Amino acid sequence: MKFDSRICVAGGDTLIGAAILRRLLIQGYKEAINRREPEPDLTDGAETEAFFARYVPEYVFLAAGKSGGIQENMARPAELMRDNLLVTTSVVHAAWKTGVRKLLYLASSCSYPRNSPQPMAVGSLMSGPLEPTNEPYAMAKMAGVSLCRAYRLQYGADFFSVFPANAFGPGDDFRPESSHVIPALLRKMHEAKMAGAPFVDVWGSGRPRREFIYSDDLADSCIYLMQKYDRPGPVNVGGGTTVSIGELAALVQEVVGYRGVLRFDSSKPDGMPLKSLDSGELAAMGWQPATPLREALATTYDWFLSMSSTEAVWDREDRTSEGTVHSDGE
Ligand code: GDP
Numbered sequence: 001m002k003f004d005s006r007i008c009v010a011g012g013d014t015l016i017g018a019a020i021l022r023r024l025l026i027q028g029y030k031e032a033i034n035r036r037e038p039e040p041d042l043t044d045g046a047e048t049e050a051f052f053a054r055y056v057p058e059y060v061f062l063a064a065g066k067s068g069g070i071q072e073n074m075a076r077p078a079e080l081m082r083d084n085l086l087v088t089t090s091v092v093h094a095a096w097k098t099g100v101r102k103l104l105y106l107a108s109s110c111s112y113p114r115n116s117p118q119p120m121a122v123g124s125l126m127s128g129p130l131e132p133t134n135e136p137y138a139m140a141k142m143a144g145v146s147l148c149r150a151y152r153l154q155y156g157a158d159f160f161s162v163f164p165a166n167a168f169g170p171g172d173d174f175r176p177e178s179s180h181v182i183p184a185l186l187r188k189m190h191e192a193k194m195a196g197a198p199f200v201d202v203w204g205s206g207r208p209r210r211e212f213i214y215s216d217d218l219a220d221s222c223i224y225l226m227q228k229y230d231r232p233g234p235v236n237v238g239g240g241t242t243v244s245i246g247e248l249a250a251l252v253q254e255v256v257g258y259r260g261v262l263r264f265d266s267s268k269p270d271g272m273p274l275k276s277l278d279s280g281e282l283a284a285m286g287w288q289p290a291t292p293l294r295e296a297l298a299t300t301y302d303w304f305l306s307m308s309s310t311e312a313v314w315d316r317e318d319r320t321s322e323g324t325v326h327s328d329g330e
Contacts, residue, residue: 203245
């Protein structure tokens with residue numbers, strides 16, 4: 001990938017897509033197509049092909065498709081699954097048709113079987129049943145991985161998949177009904193602090209463990225892999241720190257400065273008991289995440305505060321899951 005290569009970040013307004021775009025510009029890649037051009041409806045194959053035929057990207061980061069937290073996955077499984085299947089099929093096919101040199105597909109760690117040995121290595125994929133709270137979404141994301149592999153096998157396309165840990169950061173989705181745990185807790189504790197509320201409810205037992213990655217670090221890893229990775233993949237990208245939801249809630253409480261009590265609400269689901277990735281391959285290549293969890297939480301909280309002083313962007317109806325306004329949204 002050269003500084004003047006034509007690059008398309010499909011889902012350029014999702015949490016991860018927007019972070020990749022920001023990072024590309026910082027690193028000097030000037031020809032990011034969706035910096036200037038609005039994305040078509042990527043669920044529409046014909047529109048997507050026309051867009052690719054017009055701009056003929058050489059490199060594609062596929063970060064598009066709706067996603068959401070545990071509640072959104074349980075409430076809207078059909079929408080999440082359908083959207084991801086359509087978007088992935090459109091973009092992968094259009095990329096192949098226009099001769100894209102390399103495509104990086106953002107998969108999801110929830111596609112690992114629920115009882116995978118931890119940390120989860122790519123050899124565990126497809127080895128057992130999925131976590132039921134997000135099975136439809138996880139199946140759609142896994143179908144994307146398989147689709148990239150199929151285009152590689154049949155056509156020799158250099159398409160590969162990346163499994164990130166749970167991503168968060170500025171631009172995240174802060175709506176309670178669809179957000180992931182970090183933006184949810186930041187918002188709940190901020191609002192409780194402002195209202196002087198004595199309790200904040202944390203869903204589930206607090207015992208599940210998750211590995212989190214800051215969106216800017218994930219974006220950096222994706223650009224690094226696009227430049228250097230020359231195997232079929234897939235590749236895991238962990239954030240380096242695995243914490244329990246209880247530990248995370250305590251850390252968020254410190255960052256926000258909320259002095260009340262955390263109550264664990266066991267009527268809400270825990271989801272997967274543990275999600276932690278074996279990122280040994282990427283570490284052996286020389287890449288490590290740079291941002292400590294606490295610092296990344298503080299930056300994300302600052303972003304939330306800056307937005308709350310302007311407009312309530314996290315309540316906008318046109319937001320999609322991965323945390324942003326649709327142009328997309330994982
Ligand atoms: P998951 O990684 O797919 O399970 O997605 P989430 O980020 O939505 O949830 C991670 C864990 O955090 C689950 O065990 C949730 O029950 C727990 N959790 C605790 N409080 C909240 C909350 O307010 N919102 C969300 N989304 N999850 C929460």
